[in-house]
Amino acid sequence: MNLSVEVFITKLQISMTELDTSEYCS
16 A cells, blocks of 8 residues: 555545544634
């Protein structure tokens, strides 16, 4: 598997998780 793709997916998951957390906080 391509490493850059793996990093991109991980960053995408992290950003989506942060969005979820911020929605819960507000």
